[in-house]
Amino acid sequence: MKKKFDFSVLARSKVTWAVVAEALILLVCLFVRPDFFSISYQPTTEMLYGNLIDIVNRSSEITIIAMGMTLVIALGGTDLSVGALVAVSGAIALKFLRWDVTIYNTPGDYTVYPFILVLVVPLAVCTLMGLFNGFLIAKADIQPIIATLILMVCGRGIAQILTNGKQFTTQYSPFRVIGQGSFLFLPMPIIITAIVVAAVALFVRKTAFGTFVEAVGINRKAARLSGINAQLIIFIVYALTGFLSGISGMIYSSRIMSNDSNNAGLNFEMDAILAVVIGGTSMTGGKFSLLGTVLGSIIIRTIVNLVYYFGIASEATMAFKAVIIAVVIVLQSEPVRNYFAKHSKARQNLVSGGARG
Numbered sequence: 001m002k003k004k005f006d007f008s009v010l011a012r013s014k015v016t017w018a019v020v021a022e023a024l025i026l027l028v029c030l031f032v033r034p035d036f037f038s039i040s041y042q043p044t045t046e047m048l049y050g051n052l053i054d055i056v057n058r059s060s061e062i063t064i065i066a067m068g069m070t071l072v073i074a075l076g077g078t079d080l081s082v083g084a085l086v087a088v089s090g091a092i093a094l095k096f097l098r099w100d101v102t103i104y105n106t107p108g109d110y111t112v113y114p115f116i117l118v119l120v121v122p123l124a125v126c127t128l129m130g131l132f133n134g135f136l137i138a139k140a141d142i143q144p145i146i147a148t149l150i151l152m153v154c155g156r157g158i159a160q161i162l163t164n165g166k167q168f169t170t171q172y173s174p175f176r177v178i179g180q181g182s183f184l185f186l187p188m189p190i191i192i193t194a195i196v197v198a199a200v201a202l203f204v205r206k207t208a209f210g211t212f213v214e215a216v217g218i219n220r221k222a223a224r225l226s227g228i229n230a231q232l233i234i235f236i237v238y239a240l241t242g243f244l245s246g247i248s249g250m251i252y253s254s255r256i257m258s259n260d261s262n263n264a265g266l267n268f269e270m271d272a273i274l275a276v277v278i279g280g281t282s283m284t285g286g287k288f289s290l291l292g293t294v295l296g297s298i299i300i301r302t303i304v305n306l307v308y309y310f311g312i313a314s315e316a317t318m319a320f321k322a323v324i325i326a327v328v329i330v331l332q333s334e335p336v337r338n339y340f341a342k343h344s345k346a347r348q349n350l351v352s353g354g355a356r357g
Contacts, residue, residue: 015280017336018295021328025302029309036309047182051305053190059301060189061086061248062271063294066279067200068241069272070293075217075237076285077144081133082245082272084155085126086265089249091159092122094168094259097175107169115174123246129155130242131235138234152269159261169258179254189251196247200240201290210288213237217285271300278328299328 029036029051039050065082072079098104099112111118129151136147181188204210215223216230224230245265252264277283278299279292303324312320330336 015289015292015295018278018280018292018299018328021278022295022299022302025299025306025324029306033309041185045182046185047187048185051309053187055298055301055305056190056193057187058305059297060193061252061265062268062275062300063193063297064196064244064248064251065241065268066272066275066293066297067196067290068237068244069269070276070279070281070288070290071204071213071237072144072241073273073276073281073283074213074285074288075144075234076220077137077234078148078273078283079133079238079241080145080148080269081129081151081155082241082248083265083268084152084159085129085242085245086249086252086268087156087159087259087261088129088162089122089126089246090253090259090264091162091261092125093118093175093250093253094170095162096121097170097172098168101166101168107171109171109173111170111172111175115172118175119250122250123243126246126249127239127243130239130245133242134235134238137238138231156261159259159264163259163261167258167260171257175254176257177254179251179256189255192247192251196244197290197294200244204290209233209236214286214288217288271297274325275300278325300325 026037036051039048039053041048065086069079069082096113096118097111098107104110104112133144133148133151136142136150137144140147177188178192179189183191204213212223212228212233215226215228216233220230248268249265253259275296276288276293278296279289279294281288281292300321303321307320
């Protein structure tokens with residue numbers, strides 16, 4: 001006998017409601033402005049353009065950071081330093097490209113130091129900063145929100161010191177490709193994000209690492225007693241989050257071809273946490289969903305694009321965004337999900353009973 005699909009299980013999933021929320025937002029766009037979905041091809045740049053492309057493209061930085069933030073929250077922690085690490089990454093990259101603006105005072109299509117250093121050093125430094133967070137949490141047993149607050153506060157200061165308070169600009173073509181290039185008719189940030197998401201998903205789902213993260217998040221002491229090296233798991237997760245923040249910083253600085261230590265990564269930590277929560281990962285730790293996080297990031301960017309596209313006053317942007325996000329979170333709340341699951345189950349039983357009769 002063929003088993004019938006249980007819609008109540010689907011109704012209880014937070015990922016389901018993330019999909020529903022995104023579909024509803026896009027449905028509003030369809031009715032109000034059908035041209036919101038138009039996509040065009042620009043021969044000069046060999047790239048596709050349109051709101052749907054822009055949503056995925058401009059959500060890249062948050063999505064990449066949120067991959068690491070998902071694992072951090074699955075551990076029952078949080079990382080407030082990711083936005084500052086974005087600024088540090090961009091500052092180091094531009095420092096190696098220009099180094100001293102008094103000597104190399106005209107930005108151009110050149111790099112002072114080998115381009116490999118421009119790519120490797122920022123990522124290495126951000127990874128070490130992530131390890132520093134992991135050390136404070138795993139070894140010093142400091143609360144994650146306090147431990148990561150240190151780099152959140154001083155990270156932008158470090159970026160300012162590295163560049164002597166200057167804002168470097170560059171016209172170096174290979175660096176431009178990171179944030180403004182294209183591949184297979186898509187903006188390069190989308191390609192980079194797809195690779196990062198796939199790599200992280202393979203790492204945590206095709207190995208035992210994801211299970212270890214969930215075990216430590218549910219009960220750190222019990223995980224340690226069962227033979228899991230909880231401290232090592234924490235180190236790896238925070239180092240990975242620092243590394244991913246570095247990638248995000250490279251994309252951000254490549255988009256503007258400059259370092260902006262004051263504004264780079266500003267509020268990225270809040271958007272990343274929000275993307276994870278909308279995606280269905282509980283702040284108390286344990287089970288997590290990388291797919292849900294990607295959807296959460298896209299939902300946030302869709303709201304921003306909707307606000308810009310419909311010409312809503314900038315003063316009301318944050319309030320409008322907050323209202324929509326609040327509705328999404330309410331839809332995902334346990335009482336609402338259980339209500340729909342209960343009614344779905346009752347309806348299914350009624351249909352099954354009628355069919356038997």
